[in-house]
Amino acid sequence: MKYPAGLDLGGTEPPEIALSILAELVQVRAERAGARGEGRPGAPPGAAGESASGAAAGAAASDAGTDAGAPQAPAFATDPVCGMSVEVEEARHTAEWRGRAYYFCCPGCRRSFEEDPGAYADAEAE
Incomplete structure (x- = not known):
């Protein structure tokens, strides 16, 4: 993770900031799965064989x-x-x-x- 946390989506309200942090977590997880050869980044859930x-x-x-x-x-x-x-x-x-x-x-x-x-x-x- 990085500081500040979250993707820069322009959010200013707490729910928008929370969503930007969740989006970054999804992005990081997809990148890790792609690096391990478990799927391609951006693939729909389940495409990488997630349990x-x-x-x-x-x-x-x-x-x-x-x-x-x-x-x-x-x-x-x-x-x-x-x-x-x-x-x-x-x-x-x-x-x-x-x-x-x-x-x-x-x-x-x-x-x-x-x-x-x-x-x-x-x-x-x-």
Whole structure:
């Protein structure tokens, strides 16, 4: 990311500024996918084989039945504290509880989980 964040779309109101930041995030993600050969920048969602979000928290996407020569879509997990989608392979903040790996967007979410893992793991099961 850069400062100031967001594409220069001329927004002045908070919703317009938020939209410009979201647009930059989409642009950066598309460029990264293109650099990894997962698709072309600007391709419609799903064209690069992105995995669906909403998978069970902490669970990596299964690659069973895929072509060994095809590029694999990144596996995502849901941060059990805030609900954010986290790329498993790139996750810097992880914890294990009862033999299961959990992935977090930031150290604060990991710290909250480690203070009371049962509260988040039990809420996830509901």
